[in-house]
Each structure stands twice: as structure tokens, then as C-alpha cells.
Amino acid sequence: MTPLLEVTGLNVEYYDPQAPVRAVNDVSFTLGRGEILGVAGESGSGKSTLITALLRLDRPPARVVGGRAYYHPREVDLLRLDADKLRALRWEELAIVFQSAMNALNPVHRLERQFLDVIREHRKVSKAAARERAAHLLSLVGIPADRLRAFPHEMSGGMRQRATIALALACDPELVVMDEPTTAVDVVMQRQIMRQIMRLRRELGFAVIFVTHDLSLLIEMADKIAIMYGGRIVELAGAKDIYHAPRHPYTRGLRDSFPPLHGERRRLRGIPGSPPDLRETPAGCAFAPRCADRMEACRSSVPALLDLDGRQVACLLHQGADHE
Numbered sequence: 001m002t003p004l005l006e007v008t009g010l011n012v013e014y015y016d017p018q019a020p021v022r023a024v025n026d027v028s029f030t031l032g033r034g035e036i037l038g039v040a041g042e043s044g045s046g047k048s049t050l051i052t053a054l055l056r057l058d059r060p061p062a063r064v065v066g067g068r069a070y071y072h073p074r075e076v077d078l079l080r081l082d083a084d085k086l087r088a089l090r091w092e093e094l095a096i097v098f099q100s101a102m103n104a105l106n107p108v109h110r111l112e113r114q115f116l117d118v119i120r121e122h123r124k125v126s127k128a129a130a131r132e133r134a135a136h137l138l139s140l141v142g143i144p145a146d147r148l149r150a151f152p153h154e155m156s157g158g159m160r161q162r163a164t165i166a167l168a169l170a171c172d173p174e175l176v177v178m179d180e181p182t183t184a185v186d187v188v189m190q191r192q193i194m195r196q197i198m199r200l201r202r203e204l205g206f207a208v209i210f211v212t213h214d215l216s217l218l219i220e221m222a223d224k225i226a227i228m229y230g231g232r233i234v235e236l237a238g239a240k241d242i243y244h245a246p247r248h249p250y251t252r253g254l255r256d257s258f259p260p261l262h263g264e265r266r267r268l269r270g271i272p273g274s275p276p277d278l279r280e281t282p283a284g285c286a287f288a289p290r291c292a293d294r295m296e297a298c299r300s301s302v303p304a305l306l307d308l309d310g311r312q313v314a315c316l317l318h319q320g321a322d323h324e
């Protein structure tokens with residue numbers, strides 16, 4: 001696997017007059033070219049903070065306080081790139097589809113204008129060629145070319161969503177980052193859009209970081225999945241391993257909180273308790289207060305994310321500690 005993005009020891013804090021809140025804590029992972037990495041975790045686990053920091057999108061009062069995000073094709077650390085160089089990478093190499101993707105289109109402009117603006121800002125092509133590319137991109141997501149003349153409000157929610165994804169692909173990026181891009185549409189449409197993203201990825205070869213709280217969606221589409229809890233990655237493994245053999249008790253709980261998309265029905269169990277308040281992180285493993293498998297040692301030491309048979313888990317259960 002050729003590495004595309006290598007994140008090491010990323011720390012992000014929110015400024016707080018009492019004490020800084022560490023929302024992303026020592027996060028490391030490598031994303032290969034053309035790979036789909038899913039990032040899952042409950043609300044407040046740090047998913048959005050992680051990707052906004054990686055893409056250097058301002059999210060005050062958050063600030064990166066350590067780490068590196070090495071972007072291999074250009075041999076640069078995204079976290080230390082100056083504003084001009086960063087601007088040059090946006091759309092061309094790194095594209096983003098936000099949580100509120102349906103509203104990301106400008107309501108006062110026809111679709112065509114929005115595509116042409118992006119394409120012609122980055123590519124020296126004629127208007128006709130840009131229009132042709134826009135029509136092609138729309139066709140890739142199943143939208144007829146004549147919709148280029150439409151205003152966003154003239155399209156359905158699902159269609160706006162797909163148009164936003166097509167727009168993100170306008171300059172053939174290497175990496176597309178998606179933050180809950182399908183939450184505003186129904187489940188059937190969600191799966192349709194996911195399938196389209198996967199097909200496009202096969203055709204165009206871009207890598208994806210896909211953030212969601214819905215683990216079952218990721219299990220279908222991602223190559224590998226990072227599970228976040230309390231700002232840390234607690235498990236990182238292939239999607240199949242996460243589904244069939246989760247190692248971290250939190251991963252197991254999260255898996256059992258969603259109905260499986262295929263196969264046998266399972267009894268759904270939520271995870272008792274609620275996510276940690278990051279302003280008062282207890283000593284030890286952040287999941288310990290909710291964990292049915294906790295041991296004495298879990299309350300005092302934070303487990304490191306260690307390699308275990310080709311995957312990574314941060315749990316003392318898998319690090320030879322004794323049971324309570």
C-alpha cells in the first residue's frame with residue numbers, strides 16, 4: 001500500500017479559561033492511496049475535531065498542539081503548510097464534504113455556476129470544457145446533465161447531496177474527507193449514495209476519510225475503521241475484523257448498538273452510561289466507567305494503542321493485565 005497521509009501523535013485542544021480540553025489525544029494512523037478509512041464513535045468523541053484539524057479548517061477555539069500530518073504526494077506536513085500552499089492543495093488534492101452537505105451549495109446560483117467556478121479556478125480550461133466536465137461529474141452520481149441549469153432548491157435532498165459529492169470531485173482530488181455526509185437523507189438514499197461513493201472511488205482512485213457515528217454504514221464500505229472514544233483511537237482494524245471480531249469492549253458495544261445491514265438479526269444493546277466529559281477526564285482508560293470487562297488497572301493507566309495481529313487495540317484486556 002502506497003501511503004497517502006501519515007498522521008502521527010496529533011493533539012488538538014479547545015481553549016477553555018479553566019483548563020484546555022483535549023478533544024483529540026495522541027491520534028496516529030496511515031491512510032493508503034485509494035483507501036477508505038472510516039472513523040466512528042459516539043457524539044463528542046472527537047471525530048469532527050480530528051478532520052477539521054487535519055484539513056486546517058478553523059474551528060475556534062480549537063488548536064493543534066502537537067503532531068504531524070504528512071501528505072506524501074507533495075512531501076509536506078499539512079499542519080505546518082503556509083496558507084498559500086494550503087489553498088493550492090484544496091480541491092486539487094484535498095476535498096471536503098461536510099455534515100450539512102445538503103446546504104453546502106450556494107442557494108442563489110445555478111449548479112452550473114458553482115461547478116464552473118471551482119473547475120475554472122483550478123484548471124485552465126474553456127468554459128465549454130468546464131461545462132462538459134461538470135455534466136460528466138453529475139452523470140457519475142446519477143444526475144442528468146440538464147440539472148446543471150437548476151438552482152439547489154429545485155432539487156431533492158438526495159440529489160443535492162449527490163451534487164455536493166460531485167462538486168468535491170471536480171478537480172480530481174487524491175483525498176475526499178466526508179463528515180456525516182448522508183445524515184440528512186433517509187436510510188435507502190444513504191445506502192445509494194454510499195454505493196455511488198464506492199463506485200466512484202474504484203473508477204477515480206481517490207482515498208476517503210469517512211466520519212460517522214453509524215458504524216454499520218462503515219462496515220459496508222470502509223477498508224479499515226478507526227474507533228474513537230474520548231478523543232483517542234481505541235481500535236483500528238479492517239472493517240471485517242471490526243464487525244466479526246471486535247477486540248475493544250467499546251467497539252463491541254458500538255457494533256451491537258446498530259442493526260446489521262445483512263444477515264441474521266441481532267439483539268440490539270446500547271452501551272450503558274454516557275461518553276466522558278473531556279473537561280474532567282478520569283485517570284486511566286476513559287471507557288472504564290462504562291466497561292463491563294474493566295479491571296483494577298484500567299482505572300489507573302491509560303492503555304496504549306498497540307499492534308496485535310495486524311490491527312491496533314488500546315485495551316489492557318489485550319495487554320496481559322490481570323482480571324479484577
Ligand SMILES: Nc1ncnc2c1ncn2[C@@H]1O[C@H](COP(=O)(O)OP(=O)(O)OP(=O)(O)O)[C@@H](O)[C@H]1O
Pocket residue numbers: 014015016021023041042043044045046047048049050060061213277278279
Ligand atoms: N467549542 C468548543 N469548546 C470546547 N470544547 C469543545 C468545543 N467543541 C467541541 N468541544 C469538545 O470536543 C469534543 C469533541 O467534539 P467533536 O465535535 O469533535 O466530536 P464528534 O465526535 O465529531 O461529535 P459529533 O458526532 O456530535 O459531531 C467534545 O466532546 C467537546 O468536549
